[in-house]
Amino acid sequence: MKISRRDIITGAVGAIAGVTGTALATLALKPSSEANVTSAVSFRIENSFRVVEANGLPGHEIGDFPNQHDPIAIKSQQHRLRMPVRPVHSNEPIPIDMWWFGVAVNGIPFDPSGPFWNGDVASGWQFEVLHPANSMALGIDRNNAHTQGPGMYHYHGLPAGLLARLVSENPSGVMQLVGYAADGYPIYGPECPATPNDLKSPPRRLRSSYRMADVKRANGPGGRPDGRFVEDHVYDREYGDLDECNGRFGPTPEFPNGIYYYVLTDSFPYIPRFYRGQPDKSFQHGPPPGVSAPIPPELRNYRGV
DSSP states (O other): OOOHHHHHHHHHHHHHHOOOOOHHHGGGOOOOOOHHOOEEEEEEEEEEEEEEOOOOOOOOOOOSSSSOOOOOOOOOOOOOEEEESSSSSEEEEEEOOOOOOOOEEOOOOOOOOOBBGGGGGGGGGGOTSSSHHHHHTOOOOTEEEETTTTTEEEESSSSSHHHHHHHOOOOOSOOOOOEEEEOOOEOOSEEEESSEEEEEEEEOOOOOOOEEOOSSSOOOSSSSSSSSBBEEEEEEETTTOOOTTTTEEESSSSOOTTTEEEOOOOSSSSSSEEEOOOOGGGGGSSSSSOOOOOGGGGGEEEEHH
């Protein structure tokens, strides 16, 4: 049985409110069919790169695709991505723009980008896909994912079904490795040690350091910030646990000597919007520079309130 539209809407709203580690396990459902969701993925080291090849199918339950707001059925892909085994750290954060941020351990891309206000990249206002109204318009399922283009399934936020599977496979795990970023740094789920440099410290759900801006939008759609746009959020180093790239440095089970790592969070940015290292060009996807992703009818001609 596939997830219903009610599940899709509930999942979108739940993603904003946050899901506890205990509740996360309840999101695991049996696959609707082997043809739809059986994941084929391989990770291997070639010279100085970690190479990923995948068929783009997630291996967990998905939403109803096509649906009223996402008319594209999921289809297998031929993903081939690579990232450096030894990341090259950047002193300044690098915007991901419309690139894929990374790839999950099941071979599904992490792609948080969304369409621009009025379909105009030059406006500087990009819709935040996981705002409840936007996520409904874009057909996001309870895995914070949907399809686009040639039926490519991709995550815009916490991959609930994947996290549930990883937790069930390793219930005593301190951290869950969910993938790798385009720059080679690892990506973890939201539950991490409370003390960054102590892997044995009690785990807790880490908090993003972004908050809602408190001044009216100066241009573009107008109105007060409500999270509908990426630009409604500002980084405040005193607000949460992570840096502007949604990461921090410390030991992990896979890298006990310490490494910079990213964390997926319950609130914006969900998936990081900046790289801490130099990304590999194999993650350069999406529309050409200066071109917005397709904008659904519900988001056209939006005006703030």
